Amino acid sequence: MNYVNIILPFVGGLGMFIYGMQIMAQGLENAAGNRMKSLLEVLTKNKFFGVLLGALITAVIQSSSATTVMVVGFVNAGIMNLNQAMGVIMGANIGTTVTGWLVSSVEWAKFLSPANLAPLAIIIGVVIMLTGTRRSTKDISSIIIGFGLLFVGITTMSSAVSPLQQSEGFRNMFVVLGGNPFLGIVAGALVTAIIQSSSASVGILQSLAAAGLVPFNAAIYIIMGQNIGTCVTAMLSSVGAKRNAKTAAIMHLLFNIIGTIIFSVLAIVFFQVIRPDMGSGIISQTQISAVHTAFNICTTVLLFPVSDLIIKLAKKIGRVEEEEQNDDSKVLLDERMLETPGLALQTTLSEVSRMGHIVEDTLEKSRNVMFTKDFQDIMEIKEMEDKVDRLCGGITEYVIKISTLSISEKEHEEVAGLLQILSDMERISDYCENVSEFAETLYERKAEFSEIGKAQMKEMIDVCIKSYHCALLAFESQDSEMAMKVIEEETKADDLEVQLRSDHMQRMANGQCATDPGIVFLDALVCMERISDHARNIAEELLTESK
Structure with missing residues (x-):
């Protein structure tokens, strides 16, 4: 034979x-x-x-x-x-x-x-x-x-x-x-x-x-x-x-x-x-x-x-315990998932959501730092921004790998949208770091906002944080109605920024506000308005994908 x-x-x-x-x-x-x-x-x-x-x-x-x-x-x-x-x-x-x-x-x-x-x-x-x-x-x-x-x-x-x-x-x-x-x-x-x-x-x-x-x-x-x-x-x-x-x-x-x-x-x-x-x-x-x-x-x-x-x-x-402590700055994405692109993309969405919540926590930490000028909060904001940078870099690299795989046209669009959303979240985190730097400036110069300036800045911060909060909810739930609410909040932030800037310039002209805190106030207004802009970008990306 x-x-x-x-x-x-x-x-x-x-x-x-x-x-x-x-x-x-x-x-x-x-x-x-x-x-x-x-x-x-x-x-x-x-x-x-x-x-x-x-x-x-x-x-x-x-x-x-x-x-x-x-x-x-x-x-x-x-x-x-x-x-x-x-x-x-x-x-x-x-x-x-x-x-x-x-x-x-x-x-x-x-x-x-x-x-x-x-x-x-x-x-x-x-x-x-x-x-x-x-x-x-x-x-x-x-x-x-x-x-x-x-x-x-x-x-x-x-x-x-x-x-x-x-x-x-x-x-x-x-x-x-x-x-x-x-x-x-x-x-x-x-x-x-x-x-x-x-x-x-x-x-x-x-x-x-x-x-x-x-x-x-x-x-x-x-x-x-x-x-x-x-x-x-x-x-x-x-x-x-x-x-x-x-x-x-x-x-x-x-x-x-x-x-x-x-x-x-x-x-x-x-x-x-x-x-x-x-x-x-x-x-x-x-x-x-x-x-x-x-x-x-x-x-x-x-x-x-x-x-x-x-x-x-x-x-x-x-020899393992179920609850292992993870470094939340480490990207929790595995190369093994790339064998199944559809599931790899889903795990990436979860990871982007996790990064989004860290950005949200950073925003919350930034809410009062310009008023308290607490050194511990300033350092924590900077550390959280570093985490977001590392996460953004790792997730972006992984998303690019997914884009090279055999995926559908719809998934290619989703990958492109994810890259844009990642960029917007990372920029919001950058602006949070800017806020912490404004707090340092106020502390070093022993400067304070006026009482009316504090009230107006808090109002602006609340609107901008709300716009991002709604954007994150819209991303996680893929909710078009929530995305539309982000756009409403961003429009409100734009109008508020124009009004508060005008009011503040009038106070400075009347000598009701010192120069150093006055400049910081104007920079902070721009910073917060940009945060709402990036929140709107996230919402518009979601609305584009849902069409």
Whole structure:
């Protein structure tokens, strides 16, 4: 038997299978667009919703490894806690079974025969790609072409291994794997760890099953091993991450190991005591899909009630406390998220919101500093402005990386808007620092605003802070009505600045206000009015995006 003629087509088919799976997943993800981003809101609910979310995301991107890598990234960024991560991890194991059902559909839906459907899907996808002009059309073509390539790949693998039906040595190898659960689990884990895709690993098993080579018991143990092997990607991803993120990867590994141990014991009892004849029977592609799905669903149902204990064990192994103190000037965005641009953009929105609240706190700290001239407040404002500068730089760099990825036209517009909003928030923080410098000037020159000057400045500050507060609320809720309120407040600030400037000039002309505090007053008026201008910029950007 010429093994070269078997191995080369098999490897080529595997490559086509993985490539088809990836471009189909990318097309699905792009087509999902903003709907993918809104899924993150579910994470604020509970662990059960996390399971549903994990299953849904994995079904779309067709890789439990990719989902778990994202979870590690979320935990590392402080966006997700370990309890939420546990739910998503459990759901990811269920979602990854979708690819297996696609492959086995050739058995339970004869009209989906790869010989007929794959070439048809590829040519339809190519025609759509060549004739379509919109981005959404290109995404649809990627889904169809990927689907076709996936089927071509699995057909190529199945055809390549069909001569092995005559190989006694190959058949005996599977008999050994079926008779020795440990070897079967290790084999499944090793193959999956090497190619870093449980979906592709299951596809390989199904191609061998299509050739009538895989006994039922061997398939069961290999499938269980595949669930352990898929943890390798997340474990590698956690290298260099914080302990919390490493703990998330450990949770994934523990969950799959515990599930494998439990069901391996049940399988051994079943095949050796209850139905030994069934173990030696040949398994079909559809049966592999059913077993894979049943194993993952049953594991989740069984371990869901004790998932808190798994989290505690993982934390003990990872030597981590759940509540780790984060430096709020550190950008909580993870490179792992860039694998899924839609979700990366959502995490960026959350981070911009966090920066926006720091700016809001800085504004509040600036509210009275010109009147109190408190040195501690002056220094804190400057420190907060430094934090905003660091956050703005890091988030901007991350947003630019997102802009280079394969994202929709709508998301490109959103990225451009985010960059503008980041700039406006950072400029507001700069003006807060200017206010602290005005306070220093007043302190050094032992100057004070007049009583009427204090009252008028407080009125101006209140209007400008309110305009930014409304802008931040509008950004977080994407509320057009709130954005319109920002514009109203900014118009009020413009009118007030003109009036107060005129009144102040009159007081200075009448000798009611000293020169030093008078100059500071005028500079502060300009500063506050500019703050309201930038708040309006944020609101107008939101209104533009909502059209």
